[in-house]
Amino acid sequence: MTNTGESATDATGGALQPPLRRYPLLSAGPFRFGFVTTLGVLLALLLGAAIASLSTALTLIFVAFFICLGLYPTVRRLEGRGFSRTGAVLTVIGAFILVVALLLWLVVPIAVDQLGQLFRYLPQGFADIESQPWFQTVNAAFGGALTPFVDGLTGILTDPNTWLNVGGGALKIGAGILNGAFGTLFVIALTIYFVAGLESIKSSMYQLVPASRRPRVIELGETIMDSVGKYLGGMVILAAMNAVFTFILLSVAGVPFAPVLAVLAFPITLIPLVGSVINLVAVTVVALFAGPSTALVVGLAMLVYVQLEAYVLTPRIVGKAISIPGSLVLIGAMIGATLLGLLGALIACPTTASILLIIKKVVVPKQAAA
Numbered sequence: 001m002t003n004t005g006e007s008a009t010d011a012t013g014g015a016l017q018p019p020l021r022r023y024p025l026l027s028a029g030p031f032r033f034g035f036v037t038t039l040g041v042l043l044a045l046l047l048g049a050a051i052a053s054l055s056t057a058l059t060l061i062f063v064a065f066f067i068c069l070g071l072y073p074t075v076r077r078l079e080g081r082g083f084s085r086t087g088a089v090l091t092v093i094g095a096f097i098l099v100v101a102l103l104l105w106l107v108v109p110i111a112v113d114q115l116g117q118l119f120r121y122l123p124q125g126f127a128d129i130e131s132q133p134w135f136q137t138v139n140a141a142f143g144g145a146l147t148p149f150v151d152g153l154t155g156i157l158t159d160p161n162t163w164l165n166v167g168g169g170a171l172k173i174g175a176g177i178l179n180g181a182f183g184t185l186f187v188i189a190l191t192i193y194f195v196a197g198l199e200s201i202k203s204s205m206y207q208l209v210p211a212s213r214r215p216r217v218i219e220l221g222e223t224i225m226d227s228v229g230k231y232l233g234g235m236v237i238l239a240a241m242n243a244v245f246t247f248i249l250l251s252v253a254g255v256p257f258a259p260v261l262a263v264l265a266f267p268i269t270l271i272p273l274v275g276s277v278i279n280l281v282a283v284t285v286v287a288l289f290a291g292p293s294t295a296l297v298v299g300l301a302m303l304v305y306v307q308l309e310a311y312v313l314t315p316r317i318v319g320k321a322i323s324i325p326g327s328l329v330l331i332g333a334m335i336g337a338t339l340l341g342l343l344g345a346l347i348a349c350p351t352t353a354s355i356l357l358i359i360k361k362v363v364v365p366k367q368a369a370a
Contacts, residue, residue: 056183064187066347068194069225070232071096075195085199093192100188220361227357228350234317235270238309242269242276246283249301253294255287272333272349276306328352 051058071092078088194201202221209217247262255261261283268282269275280302287295332352336344 060183060187061190062347064190064194066228066232066350067187067191068198069229070236071191071195071229072198073226073229073233089196093195096191096195097188220358223361224354224357228354231350231353234314235272237317238313239266239269239275241313242266242279242305242309245305246279246302249298249305250283250287253287253290253298255283255290255294255298257286261286274330274333276309280306328356 075085075088075092078091079085083091202225206214206218206221243262243266246265247258250258250261264282265279268279271278280299283302284295284299287298332348336348336351338344
């Protein structure tokens with residue numbers, strides 16, 4: 001029999017290491033194993049809680065970096081036209097600050113005034129909608145099915161308790177506005193720093209990569225940032241054009257609250273593939289307050305513009321900066337919106353394209369060489 005107190009030997013006569021000695025944590029007993037395991041779980045939970053508490057800050061940093069990527073192609077174009085690097089960066093930063101200041105000066109007062117009018121108009125608007133001939137015709141065609149729906153909405157909007165609840169949340173709304181203003185200033189300042197120091201940031205990050213792999217990583221990183229920057233810049237131009245068209249169309253058609261709807265159209269149409277459709281539905285529904293014929297004209301005009309944007313403007317402005325299947329755009333937008341809300345939907349397309357590019361440039365060649 002083999003003595004359990006002695007080490008076993010292998011086929012060549014050498015001593016085999018006892019199994020527990022290869023795992024000091026197990027050989028120390030179950031108490032130490034359970035203690036260290038529990039500490040590991042607690043550390044993971046604390047790390048997750050820390051990341052969750054920093055989610056707002058991380059989101060703002062992410063937004064600033066994406067805005068920087070959208071502005072940086074302009075810096076390179078200015079450098080190509082003879083600007084010094086410092087001059088190109090200062091020009092882009094100055095233009096960025098000027099545009100943001102003009103938007104805040106022009107849009108914020110109008111949006112606040114229009115939103116106030118909208119909240120005051122909604123109760124009376126829903127109360128008057130049942131007296132309009134088009135509503136009576138449609139309601140009669142559906143056997144009076146629209147009446148309970150409109151009555152319910154009117155009851156909610158005219159109930160004093162509803163507005164008391166809204167007033168009770170005024171402090172939270174004020175805190176949210178202050179947080180939003182602080183977040184906006186933080187993003188603007190951080191974007192300026194990112195644009196000014198992007199080259200040094202990239203150089204520092206590339207230094208962390210082993211020298212043998214550094215050229216490949218630099219090539220891949222530059223390709224991703226260049227494509228994402230061109231895509232974001234193109235999407236901003238398209239969203240601005242959509243917002244301007246929405247404002248002109250609604251103003252000509254006599255639809256109320258055209259400025260606030262145009263302001264809302266800008267972030268909505270930044271969402272790839274579905275943003276323009278969402279904006280089309282929203283403005284058409286609001287146009288119903290001006291009458292069914294107005295809503296029909298607005299809906300048809302927006303539909304024509306959406307088709308023009310999809311088949312003419314997008315290929316010319318965005319081009320082939322990012323080329324991914326439409327199904328992945330929808331899947332990415334859904335996942336991004338679930339995780340990060342509107343921001344996630346906005347960055348879903350460039351993030352998905354970056355992942356696909358890494359798979360194409362790194363994973364596929366490795367699999368082919370294996």
